[in-house]
Amino acid sequence: xxxxxxxxxxxxxxxxxxxxxxxxxxxxxxxxxxxxxxxxxxxxxxxxxxxxxxxxxxxxxxxxxxxxxxxxxxxxxxxxxxxxxxxxxxxxxxxxxxxxxxxxxxxxxxxxxxxxxxxxxxxxxxxxxxxxxxxxxxxxxxxxxxxxxxxxxxxxxxxxxxxxxxxxxxxxxxxxxxxxxxxxxxxxxxxxxxxxxxxxxxxxxxxxxxxxxxxxxxxxxxxxxxxxxxxxxxxxxxxxxxxxxxxxxxxxxxxxxxxxxxxxxxxxxxxxxxxxxxx
Numbered sequence: 288x289x290x291x292x293x294x295x296x297x298x299x300x301x302x303x304x305x306x307x308x309x310x311x312x313x314x315x316x317x318x319x320x321x322x323x324x325x326x327x328x329x330x331x332x333x334x335x336x337x338x339x340x341x342x343x344x345x346x347x348x349x350x351x352x353x354x355x356x357x358x359x360x361x362x363x364x365x366x367x368x369x370x371x372x373x374x375x376x377x378x379x380x381x382x383x384x385x386x387x388x389x390x391x392x393x394x395x396x397x398x399x400x401x402x403x404x405x406x407x408x409x410x411x412x413x414x415x416x417x418x419x420x421x422x423x424x425x426x427x428x429x430x431x432x433x434x435x436x437x438x439x440x441x442x443x444x445x446x447x448x449x450x451x452x453x454x455x456x457x458x459x460x461x462x463x464x465x466x467x468x469x470x471x472x473x474x475x476x477x478x479x480x481x482x483x484x485x486x487x488x489x490x491x492x493x494x495x496x497x498x499x500x501x502x503x504x505x506x507x508x509x510x511x512x513x514x515x516x517x518x519x520x521x522x523x524x525x526x527x528x529x530x531x532x533x534x535x536x537x538x539x540x541x542x543x544x545x546x547x548x549x550x551x552x553x554x555x556x557x558x559x560x561x562x563x564x565x566x
Contacts, residue, residue: 298320310537317386322368327536334361334530335511351401360436362428363389376426388426394417413450433513442484445477470499487539494533
């Protein structure tokens with residue numbers, strides 16, 4: 288990296304720009320111990336998404352829209368870390384071995400917008416939402432019954448602030464066939480960090496996540512019968528359950544050490560003197 292770029296980065300921090308990012312640690316309090324360089328979770332493709340209030344009935348032209356809710360529950364298939372995670376329990380269709388599991392439960396309010404006449408292309412805009420992540424030393428998440436996703440200890444939670452996805456409509460509007468294949472990105476903020484498990488605190492940091500709807504079938508996907516104790520019932524035109532795959536990546540933001548700040552100050556002075564010589 289050249290010196291000019293380094294100095295520009297230093298100046299950005301001192302002038303209120305983006306903070307320097309650092310990875311965190313995750314203590315599983317299991318045989319895996321403290322996981323180093325923890326940066327997020329890859330949620331298993333067996334995740335379930337429950338769409339409610341989706342209604343594009345009569346939608347025929349670009350710009351037609353409808354607001355709906357998406358509830359998402361999943362367990363971690365992979366923890367993003369440089370440490371071994373031999374004891375991570377991955378529910379069916381995973382190996383179902385290990386002493387702890389990581390699960391998530393999320394609710395999003397989104398708007399579907401027809402991108403063309405005929406509405407064969409749909410854009411999904413994320414308006415708001417919330418999410419929670421749990422560490423459970425008694426693995427019991429069961430996608431078929433839709434249970435065991437909110438027990439354990441809440442280690443992270445936050446909000447969904449924005450996001451976009453694009454889907455190709457593969458069936459008649461409305462209905463589950465509408466959301467064929469596609470996906471996109473979500474952006475959120477961490478509002479709570481359980482410091483007993485994660486350090487440094489991620490609270491206040493922003494992050495990016497992905498959300499995909501590959502439309503996989505069994506055995507890669509098990510349709511949940513419920514979400515947090517609420518039965519889904521049979522799929523209808525406006526309320527249906529779909530296979531959902533996602534991931535969330537986190538980066539801790541830390542204030543540089545005083546010695547580094549002093550060096551940054553010298554870098555800024557260098558910019559000032561250089562500017563004066565040019566005038």
